[in-house]
Amino acid sequence: MAFAAFPFRAVLMGVLSLGIGCSDKPEPKPPPTPVEPWDGTYTPLVELSDWVDRGAFAPCSFTPPSGTNIDCDNPALFDLSQCDTASLDTLEPHGVYHVDMRLTSGQPDAAGFRIPADGSTGTINNQYSWPTPLTRQQLKGSFQLSAKFTLRNRVRQLVFAGCGVTGPGTVTGCFAHCANGKFTSSGTFEAARMTWGRGESESSGGLRLLSETHLQTDLPVDVYVHRQHAYVVSVDDVLSQTLGGLAVVDVSDPNHPIIRKKITLPGDSFWNAVWAKDNALYIASDVSGVVVFDISNPAEPVFVRSLPTGARINVHTLFVEGNRLYAMSPSPAVTGETLVFDISSPLEPVLLNRLVTPDEVSWLPYTHDAFAYEDKLYINKYSTGYVVFDVKDAQNPRQLGRYTFSVDGREPMSHASAVGTFAGKTIAFEGGEGSGTHLRVLDVTDPANIQLIGRYKLRQQTSIHNIILKDKLLYITYYHEGLRVLDVSVPTQPREIAYFNTYRESDRGRTDELLTGAIGVRVPGDGSVYVVDTSRGLMIFNEP
Known part of the structure; x- marks a missing residue:
């Protein structure tokens, strides 16, 4: 019941133990909603697996034919004519996003990226590379991200172009992969910023933080x-x-x-x-x-x-x-x-x-x-x-x-x-x-x-x-x-x-x-x- 050994970084410095201030009197709990006892009956559900194909995320595309000799890191190669790109102006210029990707073949992929608030170079993390500096990073106004890395003696590129904002902290658009200077695959994506989802507050249900202790360890x-x-x-x-x-x-x-x-x-x-x-x-x-x-x-x-x-x-x-x-x-x-x-x-x-x-x-x-x-x-x-x-x-x-x-x-x-x-x-x-x-x-x-x-x-x-x-x-x-x-x-x-x-x-x-x-x-x-x-x-x- 613990961490799967996938690489990621968390830096905690020093040893700090502090109590989080809270009132002496606990927050009153709302009365429980009556629930009828379960009698053991049910209707079996259909298994949907972890990734559900929701179809194309955005009305955009990467225009070159597959196999074309090309530098993928060119925003002009994306057709965004059917997109609401003006909505991208509402985004902040930084943040941590995780990306649900759908290849045109219908197969899933995923990635994550981070652009620091101080404007320094961000990173991207996906199945091909971990973590890789971004070579292009623009969120507000024109959502453009790209990275270049080497894997198994192949120089790869992964590029993203935003099509529009579909909800708070949610962006859809198109992406493309290139390898050794050739376009190999593309698809659409939905990226969600990793702030508290669905407009939530910090907590609910009377759950209170009593203390928080930073340890002499990173992970x-x-x-x-x-x-x-x-x-x-x-x-x-x-x-x-x-x-x-x-x-x-x-x-x-x-x-x-x-x-x-x-x-x-x-x-x-x-x-x-x-x-x-x-x-x-x-x-x-x-x-x-x-x-x-x-x-x-x-x-x-x-x-x-x-x-x-x-x-x-x-x-x-x-x-x-x-x-x-x-x-x-x-x-x-x-x-x-x-x-x-x-x-x-x-x-x-x-x-x-x-x-x-x-x-x-x-x-x-x-x-x-x-x-x-x-x-x-x-x-x-x-x-x-x-x-x-x-x-x-x-x-x-x-x-x-x-x-x-x-x-x-x-x-x-x-x-x-x-x-x-x-x-x-x-x-x-x-x-x-x-x-x-x-x-x-x-x-x-x-x-x-x-x-x-x-x-x-x-x-x-x-x-x-x-x-x-x-x-x-x-x-x-x-x-x-x-x-x-x-x-x-x-x-x-x-x-x-x-x-x-x-x-x-x-x-x-x-x-x-x-x-x-x-x-x-x-x-x-x-x-x-x-x-x-x-x-x-x-x-x-x-x-x-």
């Missing part, structure tokens, strides 16, 4: 709260060449957290997930598997061992249920694997099995996350989909079913989930990671016949990340969309009851990267909600 990604301490792990930042690691934060007073310690190990600091049980703290490492610390003194973790012993293995996420620790590993096993440990003695995990999911349909067989519930393990296998195993006998796990949501060749991106019981049915709340990924509600009562029964989606240009189910409330860290709290007592109709927009363009370290913003979340039952934002660090809220 915090996950948090676990245990014995009045928040354990926040971070990954290495390739661009700033700063190391990740563990920050130990005393949260006995959630209004005034105190950083107690910062820990890394030699050559081992890309730490992506964290969990605790009794006196043991487990950390997912990309080089040494599961790192075990003794937290008999919660403020002073003591290194015990890394598991499996003597192995170099990338463990990306963790899940603990009862006396089982599940460690999800994307590599070096080609299709990924899940390591199953007995943690009856928490400081002495015993490896029981290495569960490999048969990969049948995948271009990216990446074991990312899993959720254990009632002797079943629900594994997020990225492009392979959502896979269910019977793990009652760890030595003899059995695959029970799989849900894939590939539509017209567009692959799924299953990333994280939470599972519970509603009206006698087993319901999974599943989300992907990537442009357009969102929440799916699945009836997994019969794993061999999984049904889609509900969904929740915000802007196409943004991505969901982590999911926590507490009673009938679902907490989602939605990257640029911040923290979202849903009432899922009627699973077929997830209903947003509160939110907090953590993302601000002006935050130190904000980039053109899609996977930045609210990323990690825990709701330990102590009255607070703990969120990790990749730029702002540890943010603590009241439970709504």
